Amino acid sequence: MNYIIQLNAFYDRLEINPLNSSEIALWNALMSINNKTAWSDKFTVAASVLCNKAGMKNTSKSSNFFKARNGLTQAGLITWKSRKGNQAAEYTITKLYSDLPTYSVDNSVDSSVGNGVDNGVGSSVTLNKHKQKHKKTFSRNRKKRTYDENSDYMKLAKFLQKQILINKPDFKQPVLQTWADDMRKLVELDKRDKHDVALVIKWCQQDSFWSTNILSAYKLRKQFDQLYLKMQASKGSSPEPLASKHDDQIKKARREREKFVLYKYSEVGNDLDKALPMIQAKYPEIDSKDKALRILYPERYMTAGGVENGY
Numbered sequence: 001m002n003y004i005i006q007l008n009a010f011y012d013r014l015e016i017n018p019l020n021s022s023e024i025a026l027w028n029a030l031m032s033i034n035n036k037t038a039w040s041d042k043f044t045v046a047a048s049v050l051c052n053k054a055g056m057k058n059t060s061k062s063s064n065f066f067k068a069r070n071g072l073t074q075a076g077l078i079t080w081k082s083r084k085g086n087q088a089a090e091y092t093i094t095k096l097y098s099d100l101p102t103y104s105v106d107n108s109v110d111s112s113v114g115n116g117v118d119n120g121v122g123s124s125v126t127l128n129k130h131k132q133k134h135k136k137t138f139s140r141n142r143k144k145r146t147y148d149e150n151s152d153y154m155k156l157a158k159f160l161q162k163q164i165l166i167n168k169p170d171f172k173q174p175v176l177q178t179w180a181d182d183m184r185k186l187v188e189l190d191k192r193d194k195h196d197v198a199l200v201i202k203w204c205q206q207d208s209f210w211s212t213n214i215l216s217a218y219k220l221r222k223q224f225d226q227l228y229l230k231m232q233a234s235k236g237s238s239p240e241p242l243a244s245k246h247d248d249q250i251k252k253a254r255r256e257r258e259k260f261v262l263y264k265y266s267e268v269g270n271d272l273d274k275a276l277p278m279i280q281a282k283y284p285e286i287d288s289k290d291k292a293l294r295i296l297y298p299e300r301y302m303t304a305g306g307v308e309n310g311y
Contacts, residue, residue, distance in 0.1 A: 018300070041092060261292060
């Protein structure tokens, strides 16, 4: 296994399928140990060793460790099985990339290796060309991202498509993967808020002029700043009124609540069972794990309906 390529593939995967900090730390700990075994298909390691390496509480009863391990298993990143007695569990790490095809030098070159300097250099150059060619191909392929149906960017792409179809029912089916990638660039590269993107989509498709001009995610990204300013300026056409002082107070209170929940969660080592009573003492409305998790990991609970309502 190639350590660097595996790591790149893992962190590329996180952009679409995020993990919590404990799961990421445990996966890296397993990778480090597997590296020391010269990438054996199966290897054994004690839970205490993994806890220590991942920065978790060094105890066999650490629920955080078992939750993280189960999370990695459910994500298809590892497989493991317990063994009899006090023997350490056996692990296998899922390979996240495909091997490049291997190439051998022409037979005529092989047969003459050692007979002259020129042949040796020629074989090296030939092999190097093959490697460079396929390295470039692999690099290009890695840049092509695919977006799951539940990805926030795919939801935004579909939301734009749906709003366009309201005005133009015969609108041609777009390449939604391309649209989703433009949505990602708008959020990640241009630093635009997903909530604002949803609002601008809804507003521009209700505007008589812009609804005929914004017919792709690329056009939306290109004109986004102008659209956002016009949406803010047009009181009557905006899908929601300009924020009042009351609205600002609500948003501020919500941000404070999110910070408090995150702080208490991290304070007890990401153990929600321990954090929940402290959270409920200050915010009684958070009366279940599910509500706490929605605050901690909002991206996991975003639904298509949420997008349609402007998040």
